[in-house]
Amino acid sequence: MTTLADRWGIHPSQSWLHGRQPEHPVSFDEEHGTWDVYGYAEAVEILGDHKRFSSDFSTVFPGMADESQSAGNILQMDPPDHRKLRTLVSHAFTPKMVADLEPRIAELTGELLDNVAGRDEFDLVTELAYPLPVIVIAELLGVPGSDRELFRKWADLLFTDPEPLSLNDEDGEQMRRFEKQQEELQPMLDYLHAHAAERRRHPREDLLSKLVQAEVDGEQLTDLQVVNFANILLLAGHITTTMLLGNTVLCLDGNPDQAERVRADRRLVPSAIEESLRLLSPFAQVARVTTIEVELGGRKIPPNQVLMVWLSAANHDVRQFDRPDVFDPARDPNPHLAFGRGVHFCLGAPLARLEGRIAMNVLLDRFPTLRTDPANPPSFMVAPSTLGVRHLPLRT
Numbered sequence: 001m002t003t004l005a006d007r008w009g010i011h012p013s014q015s016w017l018h019g020r021q022p023e024h025p026v027s028f029d030e031e032h033g034t035w036d037v038y039g040y041a042e043a044v045e046i047l048g049d050h051k052r053f054s055s056d057f058s059t060v061f062p063g064m065a066d067e068s069q070s071a072g073n074i075l076q077m078d079p080p081d082h083r084k085l086r087t088l089v090s091h092a093f094t095p096k097m098v099a100d101l102e103p104r105i106a107e108l109t110g111e112l113l114d115n116v117a118g119r120d121e122f123d124l125v126t127e128l129a130y131p132l133p134v135i136v137i138a139e140l141l142g143v144p145g146s147d148r149e150l151f152r153k154w155a156d157l158l159f160t161d162p163e164p165l166s167l168n169d170e171d172g173e174q175m176r177r178f179e180k181q182q183e184e185l186q187p188m189l190d191y192l193h194a195h196a197a198e199r200r201r202h203p204r205e206d207l208l209s210k211l212v213q214a215e216v217d218g219e220q221l222t223d224l225q226v227v228n229f230a231n232i233l234l235l236a237g238h239i240t241t242t243m244l245l246g247n248t249v250l251c252l253d254g255n256p257d258q259a260e261r262v263r264a265d266r267r268l269v270p271s272a273i274e275e276s277l278r279l280l281s282p283f284a285q286v287a288r289v290t291t292i293e294v295e296l297g298g299r300k301i302p303p304n305q306v307l308m309v310w311l312s313a314a315n316h317d318v319r320q321f322d323r324p325d326v327f328d329p330a331r332d333p334n335p336h337l338a339f340g341r342g343v344h345f346c347l348g349a350p351l352a353r354l355e356g357r358i359a360m361n362v363l364l365d366r367f368p369t370l371r372t373d374p375a376n377p378p379s380f381m382v383a384p385s386t387l388g389v390r391h392l393p394l395r396t
């Protein structure tokens with residue numbers, strides 16, 4: 001069987017593609033001084049236990065996790081601080097608020113696809129999969145969607161480094177790359193600072209206004225916390241969804257029989273999206289730090305070790321998923337880990353799912369014969385933490 005990975009050469013760096021995980025659910029990466037976790041059960045154990053597996057990297061990467069980056073960075077917090085910030089944001093980001101976005105998402109999808117009407121070919125990412133989620137998250141936050149080229153530039157800065165995180169940085173090369181990246185990203189923080197300051201003066205009905213007004217234990221968030229949090233929402237909130245839309249189209253394209261099935265029965269669209277998330281998990285890897293000695297996958301791991309939890313690999317674990325390389329749009333149950341698990345479970349999952357469902361339905365409605373072009377193949381993101389298309393040329 002030719003998998004999508006074989007066909008398009010997706011991420012050769014990801015050793016999980018070679019089916020290692022059943023024999024080696026956990027292994028030490030000598031070169032980078034980190035541990036790779038490929039197994040599903042092991043990933044679930046890690047994500048479900050923040051006491052032994054922390055998200056706070058300040059002890060292992062002191063220079064990369066100082067106050068300026070960690071304040072308000074929900075992804076790098078453990079309970080109880082994490083819970084406080086999460087509760088606050090959950091209030092500002094309710095299921096109703098997401099559900100209310102449905103008409104706007106449908107309208108935007110329609111407008112974006114109007115631009116390609118009558119064309120023989122178009123790049124799905126440029127025309128739909130990038131602009132749709134970025135405009136939605138920008139409008140939600142309350143920053144102009146028309147600034148999206150800026151957001152793309154900043155997201156690119158974050159996700160174009162093909163090097164994995166390493167604890168072996170004796171020559172300081174990784175630190176220099178990190179500092180350079182921070183310097184280049186400063187304009188983004190200044191941009192969000194300016195918008196947050198404006199909302200403190202003139203609140204509106206947007207998420208940024210809610211964040212500047214919100215209180216945790218009687219205290220308002222500082223500007224730094226608001227800006228770092230808004231930054232996560234802005235960046236995490238669009239690039240991943242861009243990949244989800246592109247990857248789902250790629251899955252359907254690579255499985256014409258299944259695509260026909262989904263076209264014929266649109267009730268399968270949501271489960272097809274879940275299956276795409278499992279098969280090609282956009283947020284391929286999350287990291288944790290051991291707080292004490294742990295035993296995992298038959299290995300003893302000392303405290304203060306960095307674990308790279310490959311969600312993309314866990315989602316292919318044969319011990320958990322029957323025929324894991326097969327795209328089955330009706331797979332049920334499908335307990336994939338593409339949105340994580342436990343206290344850090346993706347806050348934006350309902351929004352990503354809604355955007356996916358609407359966009360896929362409109363695409364299927366408008367293009368009965370959408371397909372990839374062997375002469376013009378897709379390209380992929382290169383950062384090891386990502387798994388998904390960067391460009392996806394399609395023929396109509």
Ligand code: HEM
Nearest residue numbers: 074075237240241244283286338339340344346347348352
């Ligand atoms: C957390 C994946 C879309 C906001 C996460 C995590 C994953 C993930 C794996 C857990 C990280 C960890 O455990 O360390 C994805 C994927 C998406 C997506 C695959 C799209 C297909 C979104 C969107 C938003 C968003 C649209 C915002 C609107 C967040 C936030 C967190 C998070 C704020 C941190 C939650 C916490 O730490 O409590 N996401 N995400 N994500 N995601 Fe998403």
